[in-house]
Amino acid sequence: MLxxxxxxxxxxSVVAAVKNGANAVYMGFxxxxxxxxxxxxxxxxxxxxxxxxxxxxxxxYTTLNTLLTDRELxxxxxxxxxxxxxxxxxxxxxxxxxxxxxxxxxPDIPIHASTQMSIHSLDGVKKAAELGAxxxxxxxxxxxxxxxxxxxxxxxxxxxxCHGALCMSYSGQCYMSSVIGRRSGNRGLCAQPCRLNYGMGxxxxxxxxxxxxxxxxxxxQDLEKCGVSCLKIEGRMRRPEYVAIATGIYxxxxxxxxxxxxxxxxxxxxxxSRQGFTDAYFTNSKGPGMxxxxxxxxxxxxxxxxxAKKAYSSGDGASxxxxxxxxxxxxxxxxxxxEDLSGNRISVTGPVPQESISHPLTExxxxxxxxxxGGTPYRAESVQCIVDEGLYLPxxxxxxxxxxxxxxxxxxxxxxxLRRYCGYKFSPECENIxxxxxxxxxxxxxxxxxxxxASYKPAILYVPLEELSHNFSRVxxxxxxxxxxxxxxxxPVFHDDEKPRIRGMLEKARAAxxxxxxxxxxxxxxxxxxxxxxxxxxxxxxxxxxxxLRTAQEMGLISAALSFELRFRxxxxxxxxxxxxxxxxxxxxxMTTENCVVKTAGGSxxxxxxxxxxxxxxxxxxxxxxxxxxxxxxxTKKLFLCGREQDYMSIGLWAERLSFTTENARECQMxxxxxxxxxxxxPQGGTAGLYYRGVE
Numbered sequence: 001m002l003x004x005x006x007x008x009x010x011x012x013s014v015v016a017a018v019k020n021g022a023n024a025v026y027m028g029f030x031x032x033x034x035x036x037x038x039x040x041x042x043x044x045x046x047x048x049x050x051x052x053x054x055x056x057x058x059x060x061y062t063t064l065n066t067l068l069t070d071r072e073l074x075x076x077x078x079x080x081x082x083x084x085x086x087x088x089x090x091x092x093x094x095x096x097x098x099x100x101x102x103x104x105x106x107p108d109i110p111i112h113a114s115t116q117m118s119i120h121s122l123d124g125v126k127k128a129a130e131l132g133a134x135x136x137x138x139x140x141x142x143x144x145x146x147x148x149x150x151x152x153x154x155x156x157x158x159x160x161x162c163h164g165a166l167c168m169s170y171s172g173q174c175y176m177s178s179v180i181g182r183r184s185g186n187r188g189l190c191a192q193p194c195r196l197n198y199g200m201g202x203x204x205x206x207x208x209x210x211x212x213x214x215x216x217x218x219x220x221q222d223l224e225k226c227g228v229s230c231l232k233i234e235g236r237m238r239r240p241e242y243v244a245i246a247t248g249i250y251x252x253x254x255x256x257x258x259x260x261x262x263x264x265x266x267x268x269x270x271x272x273s274r275q276g277f278t279d280a281y282f283t284n285s286k287g288p289g290m291x292x293x294x295x296x297x298x299x300x301x302x303x304x305x306x307x308a309k310k311a312y313s314s315g316d317g318a319s320x321x322x323x324x325x326x327x328x329x330x331x332x333x334x335x336x337x338x339e340d341l342s343g344n345r346i347s348v349t350g351p352v353p354q355e356s357i358s359h360p361l362t363e364x365x366x367x368x369x370x371x372x373x374g375g376t377p378y379r380a381e382s383v384q385c386i387v388d389e390g391l392y393l394p395x396x397x398x399x400x401x402x403x404x405x406x407x408x409x410x411x412x413x414x415x416x417x418l419r420r421y422c423g424y425k426f427s428p429e430c431e432n433i434x435x436x437x438x439x440x441x442x443x444x445x446x447x448x449x450x451x452x453x454a455s456y457k458p459a460i461l462y463v464p465l466e467e468l469s470h471n472f473s474r475v476x477x478x479x480x481x482x483x484x485x486x487x488x489x490x491x492p493v494f495h496d497d498e499k500p501r502i503r504g505m506l507e508k509a510r511a512a513x514x515x516x517x518x519x520x521x522x523x524x525x526x527x528x529x530x531x532x533x534x535x536x537x538x539x540x541x542x543x544x545x546x547x548x549l550r551t552a553q554e555m556g557l558i559s560a561a562l563s564f565e566l567r568f569r570x571x572x573x574x575x576x577x578x579x580x581x582x583x584x585x586x587x588x589x590x591m592t593t594e595n596c597v598v599k600t601a602g603g604s605x606x607x608x609x610x611x612x613x614x615x616x617x618x619x620x621x622x623x624x625x626x627x628x629x630x631x632x633x634x635x636t637k638k639l640f641l642c643g644r645e646q647d648y649m650s651i652g653l654w655a656e657r658l659s660f661t662t663e664n665a666r667e668c669q670m671x672x673x674x675x676x677x678x679x680x681x682x683p684q685g686g687t688a689g690l691y692y693r694g695v696e
Contacts, residue, residue, distance in 0.1 A: 002224055002231050002254055005061070005159070006247045009236035011041070014049050016244035017058075019312045021251025021319070024059035026092060028236070030079040032072065033063035033188055043082065050087045055410040056377045057320055057342075059089040063236075064102075065114040067186045067544040067563065068095050070426075070573040077101045077424060084109045087416040090135070094172060094186070097547030103132035105424035110134040115161065116172040116186065117522065118540065121496050122150050124523025129156045131522075131551065137161075137232065139170055140214065141594040142495070143284040144222055149496055151227030160223065163246055163268075164234025166211040166278070166290075168194045169591035169633075170493060173540060176590040178565050179635055184695035186542060186565065194591075195293070198613045198621075200598065208600050208613070209591075212292035215268065215277030217250055218259050238272060241305035244312050245271040270302040281594070288600055321381035322409070324370040328353050328361065328387045334397075336370070338405050340378075346408045350401045356392035363387045369398045376406050427546035427575040432652025436645075439675060440581060440657040441668075442489065442518075444624060446471030448660050448668045449478070456672045457483040459655055460536070462518045464489050466627055469505040472512055479513065487516035488533070490524045491627030492540055492592045498628060499527065506531055519557075529556050537561060539583065540592075546575040553578045559654060564588055564639075567694040572651040579654035584641045585671055586659030587622065587634035588689065597623050597631045610662065622662045634661055640686025642674050648691070 006017035008027040017025050029046050041049060053060050062083040068076050080091050080102050091109055093099045094116035102111055113133040119125060120139040128136050135157040138147065142160075151158050167174060167185075176193045178184035183191040194209035214234070216223065223231060231254075233246050249264045260268070269276065275292030279285075325337040325347075334350035353361070363385040371380040442462035443449060449463070454477040461478050465488045468475060478484040488509045494502050506517070510531060517533035519525050520540025528535055537543060537552050537560030544563050552560045559579035562571055571582065598611045612620040619636040626632050639659075641648070648656070658675060660668045673679035 002220070003059075003229060004247065004251055004254060005230050005232045006243055007164075007233055007236040007238070008049075008243070009238070010240065011045055011049060012240040013236075013243045014053065016240040016308070016312045017247050018053060018056055020244050020248035021255070022058060022247050024061060024089070024230070025053060026061040026063055026232075026236070028063045029083050029088075030064075030076075031188075032066050032068060032076045032079065032098075046083070047086045051414045054087055054414045054416075057413070060087070061090045061092055061112060062088040063092045063114075064098060065092045065094040065116050066188045067184075067542055067565070068098055069566070069570050070545045070575075071570075073097060073101060073426060073545055073547060077105060080106060080109070081421055084419055084421075085416070087414070092137070094542070095544060095548060096131070096541070096551040097545040097549075099131055099133070100547050100551050101424045101426070105422050106419065107422060108419040112159070113137060114172075115139060118170050118172040118493075119522060120170070120493060121499070121523035122153050123496075123499075123526045124521060125150055125154050125156065125158070127522040127525055127555070129154075135159055135229065140166060141170060141281050144219070144226065144282050145284070146495055146497070147223075147228065147282075148226040154227075157229035158227070159230040159232055160228050161214060161234055162216040162220075162223070162231040163250065164213055166214050166281075168209040168211055168593055168595070170594065172542060173492065173592040174590070175565065175588065176633070178690065178695045179588055179590055182690070182693055182695050184565055186563075187695055189696050196616065198615055200611060200613065204614050204616050204618075207291060207293050208597055210274065210293050211290055212274045212276055212278040213272065214279070214281075216279055216282055217253055217265070217268065219279060219282060220250070220253055220259075221257065235272075239305070240312070241308040242271045244308040245304060248308075267302075267304050270304055273298060286595055290595070291600060320378050322373075322378045322406075323381055324367075324383040326366055326370060326383070326385045326387075328366070328385075328391055328393065330388045330391060334393060334401065336401050336405055338409055340409065340413070342413070344409060344412045346405055346412060348401055348405050348408070351393070351397060353388075353391040353393045356390050359392065360390050361387060361393055365395075366398065369395055370402055372399070372402070373406065376410075378406055378409070427550055427577070430575045430577070432572065432576065432650070433654060434650070436649055437581070437653040438655040439672070440655045441672065442586075442657055442659045443467075443668070444661045446474040448663065448665050449474040450665045450669065451477045452669050453665070453672060454478045454481055454484065456669075456676060457481050458658075458672070459483070460485045460487055460516070462487050462489045462536075462657075464626075465491065465502065465505045465509065468509050468512075468514065475514075485516055486514050487518045487536055488514055489518040489538070490520070490528065491630075492520050492538075492589075492632065493594070493630055494524075494627060502627075503527065503531075506533070525555055525557075534558055539564060539589075546573075546577075549574060549580070550577055561657065565690050565695045568647055568651055568691050570694070571648075571653075571691075574652070576652050576654075580652070581655035581657050582648070582653060582691075583639060583659050584648070584656040585639055585675065586657075587636075587638050587661045588659075589632045590621065590635055591631075591633040592626075593631045593633065595631070596625075596629055597633065624661060635687075637685055637687040638683050639689045640683055641688060641691075642682070644688065 006022035520538030
């Protein structure tokens with residue numbers, strides 16, 4: 001049967017999940033997890049919770065799924081080691097650096113690749129497996145057919161979200177909260193700007209970024225047929241009553257192989273919803289019906305919460321079947337035993353039974369007493385007794401021995417298997433590159449490419465693969481200057497059924513003499529490498545520390561763009577084993593979306609007309625089309641660092657990148673000239689980004 005994984009944002013939520021049938025829970029330990037505002041757990045709480053869950057046959061997965069700086073890595077690895085020592089069953093990670101460290105330092109603990117790694121293809125799953133993942137949590141944007149294809153061919157377990165909040169952006173690729181307000185979703189503090197109102201025109205009373213909650217409770221048999229290993233309920237920030245209701249309904253549906261009743265569906269919606277639910281990604285039926293908000297009527301505490309709390313607050317929930325054995329012989333000590341279905345066996349001996357005067361103990365009476373397991377997680381599946389006739393033993397003694405037996409069984413079930421800790425040597429400091437960084441340029445449209453821009457001789461020109469395929473003549477002047485290297489920029493997202501098109505365009509680019517490729521997702525590395533391209537890492541890889549950069553090197557990258565959520569001083573800390581670059585100009589990407597924002601808001605797609613989202617303050621966010629009619633939402637302000645060159649000249653960079661998105665050809669020329677010191681052009685309303693402010 002599918003594993004059901006429930007959220008645990010507090011000790012009470014753990015109890016609610018376990019008593020309602022969860023097979024596993026996921027919970028934060030320390031501050032390095034994607035729900036830093038959840039209760040999370042102290043060290044003693046964590047140890048007690050793990051023991052509680054293990055005794056009840058429930059696994060515990062520890063979330064360590066945020067990006068980490070070099071100075072945070074040792075503490076994060078120490079947290080992982082302590083979680084491992086307390087008996088955690090797996091660690092969920094996003095950061096490539098901590099993944100590398102855990103894999104080497106703690107080889108016996110399973111690693112689960114978080115949905116924050118933006119894995120949406122079979123190649124992405126395989127790459128995560130190569131890096132040490134035993135399970136991959138897929139992006140939520142995949143359809144039934146895509147999930148089935150990945151499961152059939154995956155070398156590791158596949159986990160999918162089945163219920164809870166949906167982000168508008170691919171997880172791990174949303175920077176709106178950090179760029180606007182310094183609260184990074186990649187660092188566990190997303191402020192949820194997607195839930196605010198926006199508009200495509202003058203009005204801002206619409207919610208084109210707010211998706212309804214996911215609900216796949218009526219597709220559980222399909223998911224099992226797909227080959228999914230684990231279903232995950234989102235909600236570590238939600239109340240224990242919500243956890244109890246959602247877990248219980250999904251658990252019963254899985255156990256009995258039936259869809260939920262109308263009452264259960266109503267209870268799910270009452271527990272939490274945004275104008276209902278959606279299954280549109282899974283059923284491949286994207287559209288306006290996916291979107292919804294929390295209305296005032298949704299925010300009232302439902303009456304079912306009191307009922308749910310009462311249920312999980314009372315008793316222990318007898319869910320673990322055990323077999324009892326008892327032998328009472330004349331002139332011998334009483335012998336009791338218990339065995340669970342996992343093969344754990346416990347036996348105890350008690351006092352010697354006495355000769356009965358008036359009420360001899362029968363096998364039936366003894367079996368009845370042993371079956372009274374109330375207040376424990378156990379239920380008697382069977383009791384086998386052998387009792388000599390005419391013997392007597394007080395029932396209080398039998399009860400005491402039964403309690404001792406089950407206590408020792410719980411201790412046995414809670415035992416932690418010894419795991420190796422091999423230590424880890426973090427990347428040594430290395431001398432930074434001296435001298436000014438080279439100048440790289442990326443464009444979004446071939447229309448931005450001119451002979452004048454080519455005359456500035458950038459070191460690398462990154463051009464979208466689609467643009468190369470259709471407008472190669474625009475690239476020719478850059479290749480003729482003998483200095484510029486042209487790289488094909490793969491789209492931020494392409495699914496498995498789109499891979500043949502990408503391969504065809506790459507073959508065309510290769511035949512035209514282009515030998516380099518820019519990749520921003522784990523799933524894109526193998527394709528480009530197998531075709532002989534030299535690989536450059538884009539910001540979508542979220543490289544945040546020295547260990548992540550070492551991982552990039554091991555994957556075959558010759559350069560990598562560091563995350564724009566880093567401060568300059570944090571970039572300086574990074575041991576640069578390969579060439580590194582940062583973006584120093586342009587509109588930063590805030591979201592990468594599977595849904596066409598323009599079509600959702602306006603009813604039809606008009607991406608070529610330079611659409612913009614307007615927020616409640618009147619700020620405009622350009623929306624651009626990328627491969628597959630997906631969108632990238634760009635920042636309202638342009639990153640502009642001219643005049644600040646001294647702050648990043650000496651932090652070891654190989655190159656700086658000018659990222660042109662909405663600029664016309666003339667603007668591209670003027671900005672490049674300004675960065676080369678040949679012009680005084682100054683785009684109004686620029687920002688220094690996060691390089692000084694950083695993120696929380």
